[in-house]
Amino acid sequence: MQVEGQQPPSFTRDRIPRVRRALFGVASSGLGGSTGRKGRRLEALLVVALVAVPLISGDSFLIDRLGRYFLFAAFAVSVDLIWGYGGLFTFGHAAFFGGGGYIVGLLTTHQAAFLPVPLWVALIAAVAAAAVFALALSYFVFSGRAALRGVEFSVVTLAVTVMAERLMNAGGAVTGGQNGILMTATLGIPGIISLQQGLGFYAVAGLVLVATYLVVQRFLGSRSGLILRGIRENEDRIDLLGYDVPGIKRRAFVLSAAIAALAGALFYVHEGIVSPGAVGVRASTLVLLWVVLGGRGTLIGPIVGAIVLPYLTATLSGSLLDTWLVIVGIILVGVIVVLPSGIFGLVSRERPA
Numbered sequence: 001m002q003v004e005g006q007q008p009p010s011f012t013r014d015r016i017p018r019v020r021r022a023l024f025g026v027a028s029s030g031l032g033g034s035t036g037r038k039g040r041r042l043e044a045l046l047v048v049a050l051v052a053v054p055l056i057s058g059d060s061f062l063i064d065r066l067g068r069y070f071l072f073a074a075f076a077v078s079v080d081l082i083w084g085y086g087g088l089f090t091f092g093h094a095a096f097f098g099g100g101g102y103i104v105g106l107l108t109t110h111q112a113a114f115l116p117v118p119l120w121v122a123l124i125a126a127v128a129a130a131a132v133f134a135l136a137l138s139y140f141v142f143s144g145r146a147a148l149r150g151v152e153f154s155v156v157t158l159a160v161t162v163m164a165e166r167l168m169n170a171g172g173a174v175t176g177g178q179n180g181i182l183m184t185a186t187l188g189i190p191g192i193i194s195l196q197q198g199l200g201f202y203a204v205a206g207l208v209l210v211a212t213y214l215v216v217q218r219f220l221g222s223r224s225g226l227i228l229r230g231i232r233e234n235e236d237r238i239d240l241l242g243y244d245v246p247g248i249k250r251r252a253f254v255l256s257a258a259i260a261a262l263a264g265a266l267f268y269v270h271e272g273i274v275s276p277g278a279v280g281v282r283a284s285t286l287v288l289l290w291v292v293l294g295g296r297g298t299l300i301g302p303i304v305g306a307i308v309l310p311y312l313t314a315t316l317s318g319s320l321l322d323t324w325l326v327i328v329g330i331i332l333v334g335v336i337v338v339l340p341s342g343i344f345g346l347v348s349r350e351r352p353a
Contacts, residue, residue: 098278295342
């Protein structure tokens with residue numbers, strides 16, 4: 001019975017300490033974020049490296065290639081958000097990455113009533129379309145008594161990317177079929193500055209990666225991010241505590257899709273072409289390898305994986321024409337067996353006192 005004059009306890013305010021106690025040990029479970037002194041030092045080291053590369057290297061091709069890898073890294077961070085932190089294994093995130101490229105291509109190359117549109121309008125439309133589609137899909141898979149988890153969710157995302165690839169192949173003149181869409185838009189301000197290649201593109205991609213990292217890190221540090229980690233550890237317990245589990249999943253999934261679409265849109269504008277493989281299973285599998293190699297649930301790990309593995313692949317494929325795939329495969333298997341938490345998962349693990 002409430003004593004007169006005593007304020008009733010706030011249920012919402014009291015639940016966060018309860019969920020923290022219920023999930024004690026989440027941060028030390030091996031899938032934590034890049035928090036702590038070691039994480040901050042590695043973050044600072046990574047930023048210094050990103051700034052130093054164009055100052056040290058005069059190789060414009062290397063700088064341009066690293067810019068591409070930065071967009072891969074933003075894509076990998078988007079997957080890490082829902083897989084590494086939310087426990088939602090997605091096999092179809094390339095549908096958002098490549099879909100962003102297709103939407104930009106459709107809006108900037110076709111001639112119609114209001115088309116073509118400026119690139120910045122197409123970029124906004126690509127991000128918005130990905131977010132809306134992810135929101136609609138998340139209502140289907142996360143809501144109600146038939147909410148999907150684990151393998152069921154993975155199968156749905158796999159079906160999405162398979163259907164997306166077939167749709168792009170069958171799109172005829174609209175999507176370009178197997179040939180894809182040749183981009184006519186370029187990054188930059190026409191007649192003033194070009195950001196399509198070299199140092200300009202490197203700067204744009206680097207800013208996108210840094211912004212992605214900060215946005216995702218802020219989300220993970222919020223109330224929703226804490227609950228998302230709890231869902232990964234024990235979804236039933238979080239649901240019993242009264243939290244909106246489907247709503248938290250939807251927010252993470254929509255944010256992840258929007259980031260992937262932006263990175264993909266910029267990547268394929270730089271490449272100059274987008275084809276059906278951009279939304280296919282192969283692209284969806286590659287990003288999973290980047291996350292596994294770097295260490296899922298670490299943010300920095302997927303960035304490292306998305307830079308190291310494509311760089312290694314490009315370097316070996318140029319010198320070892322027949323055996324480079326075998327070597328890359330051996331390296332991946334070795335990392336998965338010896339370092340199941342990934343490269344950064346091992347480096348960021350705190351030593352016991």
